Amino acid sequence: xxxxxxLRSLWARVRVGELRTLPIALxxxxxxxxLAAIDPTFLSADNLVNLTQQSVVVGILALGVVLxxxxxxxxxxxxxxxxxxxALVAVGVVHGGWPLxxxxxLALVVGGLVGSAYGLAYTRLAVPVVVFTLAGLxxxxxxxxxxxxxxxxVNLPFESWLVxxxxxxxxxxxxxxxxxxxLVVGYAVxxxxxxxxxxxxxxxxxSVARLAVQVVAVAVGLGVVVAYLGTxxxxxxxxxxxxxxxxxxxxxxRRTRWGRWVRAVGGDAEAARRAxxxxxxxxxxxxxxxxxxxxxxxxxxxxxxAAANQATxxxxxxxxxxxxxxxxGTSLFGGRGSAWSALLGALVVQSISNGLILLNQDTxxxxxxxxxxxxxxxxxxALMRRAREAA
Amino acid sequence: xxxxxxxxxxxDNGAGKSTLVGVLTGALAPDRGEILRDGRPxxxxxxxxxxxxxxxxxxxxRALCENLDVVENLFLGxxxxxxxxxxxxxxxxxxxxxxxxxxxRVPSVRVPVAALSGAQRQAVAIARSLLGAPRIVVLDEPxxxxxxxxxxxxxxxxxxxxSRGHGVVLTSHSxxxxxxxxxxxxxxxxxxxxxxxxxxxxxxxxxxxxxxxxGVTR
Numbered sequence: 290x291x292x293x294x295x296l297r298s299l300w301a302r303v304r305v306g307e308l309r310t311l312p313i314a315l316x317x318x319x320x321x322x323x324l325a326a327i328d329p330t331f332l333s334a335d336n337l338v339n340l341t342q343q344s345v346v347v348g349i350l351a352l353g354v355v356l357x358x359x360x361x362x363x364x365x366x367x368x369x370x371x372x373x374x375x376a377l378v379a380v381g382v383v384h385g386g387w388p389l390x391x392x393x394x395l396a397l398v399v400g401g402l403v404g405s406a407y408g409l410a411y412t413r414l415a416v417p418v419v420v421f422t423l424a425g426l427x428x429x430x431x432x433x434x435x436x437x438x439x440x441x442x443v444n445l446p447f448e449s450w451l452v453x454x455x456x457x458x459x460x461x462x463x464x465x466x467x468x469x470x471x472l473v474v475g476y477a478v479x480x481x482x483x484x485x486x487x488x489x490x491x492x493x494x495x496s497v498a499r500l501a502v503q504v505v506a507v508a509v510g511l512g513v514v515v516a517y518l519g520t521x522x523x524x525x526x527x528x529x530x531x532x533x534x535x536x537x538x539x540x541x542x543r544r545t546r547w548g549r550w551v552r553a554v555g556g557d558a559e560a561a562r563r564a565x566x567x568x569x570x571x572x573x574x575x576x577x578x579x580x581x582x583x584x585x586x587x588x589x590x591x592x593x594x595a596a597a598n599q600a601t602x603x604x605x606x607x608x609x610x611x612x613x614x615x616x617x618g619t620s621l622f623g624g625r626g627s628a629w630s631a632l633l634g635a636l637v638v639q640s641i642s643n644g645l646i647l648l649n650q651d652t653x654x655x656x657x658x659x660x661x662x663x664x665x666x667x668x669x670x671a672l673m674r675r676a677r678e679a680a
Numbered sequence: 681x682x683x684x685x686x687x688x689x690x691x692d693n694g695a696g697k698s699t700l701v702g703v704l705t706g707a708l709a710p711d712r713g714e715i716l717r718d719g720r721p722x723x724x725x726x727x728x729x730x731x732x733x734x735x736x737x738x739x740x741x742r743a744l745c746e747n748l749d750v751v752e753n754l755f756l757g758x759x760x761x762x763x764x765x766x767x768x769x770x771x772x773x774x775x776x777x778x779x780x781x782x783x784x785r786v787p788s789v790r791v792p793v794a795a796l797s798g799a800q801r802q803a804v805a806i807a808r809s810l811l812g813a814p815r816i817v818v819l820d821e822p823x824x825x826x827x828x829x830x831x832x833x834x835x836x837x838x839x840x841x842x843s844r845g846h847g848v849v850l851t852s853h854s855x856x857x858x859x860x861x862x863x864x865x866x867x868x869x870x871x872x873x874x875x876x877x878x879x880x881x882x883x884x885x886x887x888x889x890x891x892x893x894x895g896v897t898r
Contacts, residue, residue: 483769490773544765549748553756556747563727563743564808565757624747677794 309618309626312669313633320637324644331644334521340636340643341518341528346371346590348531348635350610351617352538353582355631356575358614359542360555361623362418364407364579366425367610370400371587372602373429376436378451378588379443379597389451396584403429404580408573426607434599442598445591455592458526465515465524473508480504527589532632534582539628551575555624586610612659613638616666622674637662683815686838686848688858688879691868692891697851700868701820704849705737706730734815738822743805746794750786751775753793754808778807781844782837799830803837810846817841819850823857835861855887869893 324331350367357364374396381392403425410416437443445452460468480500487494518524542548550571553561562568590606591597615621616637617630638659645655691697702708703715706724714721717733724730727737744753751772760767760774775789784803786796793801802822809817819838823831838861841848852858858865862879867890875890 486769487772490769492769492772492776540765546759546761546766549752549756549759549766553745553748553752556745560743560745561756563739564745564753565728624745 310629310633313616313618313630313637317633317637317640320640320644324640324647328644328647331647334517336643336647338518338521338523338525340639342525342593343643344632344635344639345525345527345531346586346593347606347609347613347638348631349534349582349586349589350606351613351635352535352628352631353579353586354611354614355617355619355626355628356538356551356582357418357579358555358619358621359551359624359626360572360575361621362411362572362575363422363611363621364425364576364583365419365422365607365611366403366407366429367579367583367586368602368604368607369426369429369433370403370580370583370602371590371606372597372599373433373436374400374584374587375591375594375597375601376433376443378591379445380436380438382445382449383443389449393451393588396588397581400580400584401577404577405573407580408569408576411576412569412572426604433602437597437599442596444596447595449592449595451588451592452595455527455589456595459523460526460529462519462523465519468529469508469511469515472511473504476507477504527592534585535628535632538631542628547571547574552624557624609638609659612663612666615670616662618666620670620674621667622670683845683847684842685864686842686850686862686879688862688865689849689851689868690853690855690858690865690887690891691851691874692853694870695868695891696871697868698820699871701737701818701849701851704730704735704818706735707737731812731814734813735818736809736812736814736816737818737820738802738805738809739820743808744793744801747792749792750779750789750796750804753804754778754789754811756808758811775807778810779803781810782807782840784837785833797830798826799833802826802830802834806837806841814846816847816849819848821851821853823852823854831857855884855891859884859887867891
């Protein structure tokens with residue numbers, strides 16, 4: 290037993306892709322150090338608040354992409370659906386005079402219909418999803434232009450709560466710290482309750498010391514983020530909502546029957562079917578979930594811009610969302626991943642973009658660097674798959 | 681077919697073994713004939729209907745999701761929940777009990793199935809079929825992908841199934857494997873029954889002749 294053994298076993302788990310978030314977190318840390326070394330203002334509280342707010346739209350879309358990747362599929366129309374949603378909300382509120390909630394509800398229904406169409410086309414007709422959602426991208430973008438009308442752009446009134454929520458609303462220090470305490474206490478309670486139940490069932494359980502370390506790590510992590518962002522504007526409301534969505538999807542994927550079925554279908558749909566999993570239903574719900582998240586992303590985008598225009602949800606947004614999901618560590622091959630990869634991946638993608646803008650680089654540099662990082666992430670994903678198969 | 685009995689179905693490729701398994705487990709509809717359960721004819725229209733009649737099937741391949749761990753596979757489609765969330769503690773506990781009954785050696789119930797050997801996967805698949813407390817377990821070509829030691833491990837497992845009161849139907853190419861464990865051996869040839877033998881008294885030559893169609897038939 291050498292001192293290196295724990296490290297080796299850690300490396301073995303990383304290599305086959307069991308611990309996906311750890312290497313990504315390291316990459317993000319490294320990226321930040323490099324950017325900060327070139328321009329120290331990158332790590333200023335002001336800029337990090339900007340970064341968190343900028344990552345929300347791509348992050349919510351990436352969360353939908355994470356869902357489809359879990360079943361080994363890819364929805365190329367998430368950007369277009371978000372653009373259509375933004376257009377529907379803006380036009381409905383400004384030209385239609387509808388209440389905002391009604392416009393958002395309508396957009397959600399439209400998103401649900403688009404997702405069901407994909408799900409049914411795939412499960413009933415076995416249409417290749419990538420091409421079918423590419424068709425969806427074109428058709429939905431056309432609808433978006435039609436909804437926006439001849440001006441091609443509709444401004445939301447600044448006093449609308451959506452604009453306020455997305456642009457100027459930050460959690461007060463009191464709210465932030467209350468949330469931190471609630472989350473940490475909740476986390477600790479769930480860990481120790483599980484431990485007690487496992488011991489009662491005579492199952493192996495983690496030591497108290499280990500759980501304590503986990504709780505302290507989460508507390509310190511959340512505390513540092515809230516304290517540091519708090520020296521500036523604080524935690525943005527939409528960023529908090531985004532993290533909440535990620536947490537909710539993570540809970541659904543890991544702790545519910547639906548989530549287990551999603552992973553089973555992504556791993557081996559035929560085996561899942563034989564085990565009694567309603568494979569078609571699971572697939573349809575995944576596509577609906579993805580489109581619904583795309584709509585939410587589009588609504589937030591409209592709020593952040595205080596407008597919807599032809600560029601909202603442009604193909605670049607979709608590309609960045611898919612890149613974020615894969616960079617964040619969700620496998621393209623299905624059945625493996627985590628909701629948190631949407632958060633980590635969106636932060637990586639936005640850090641590159643934000644950092645290069647600070648360095649006065651233009652779009653070309655941003656696209657090249659993001660492309661290289663995505664290529665790296667896909668390569669690592671493929672290598673992990675090979676390592677698993679060889680194991 | 682009754683409890684505590686192991687019936688082996690042997691035959692060459694195309695003899696109808698897989699079709700028989702399909703019919704028994706409800707995956708295929710029979711063209712003719714009837715299935716009697718406790719003396720009464722039954723229709724096994726779907727795998728669920730077959731399970732409801734106490735017949736559980738274990739297929740030679742693709743029975744498990746490789747990316748899921750042992751517990752996740754065992755309870756796939758029949759997960760235990762507690763307040764809407766998965767009850768991992770209960771499932772993990774039952775997983776150990778179930779595998780313990782079969783004396784199956786699995787390093788951990790929390791490793792992905794991809795990391796298990798062929799015999800271990802077979803044990804997990806069989807353990808899963810036992811969840812519904814079936815009267816009869818139908819195994820399709822269970823030894824096809826196993827090595828020598830793994831086959832021995834598997835045959836011991838079949839004996840434990842028998843001693844626990846299950847009826848076992850298994851199909852195989854390998855007369856030797858089957859002789860080691862079967863009480864009754866049914867030989868299929870070109871879609872027809874070509875003899876029924878006592879598992880302990882029949883000789884390899886006798887069985888081989890029935891499988892290939894050379895020489896005597898009973």
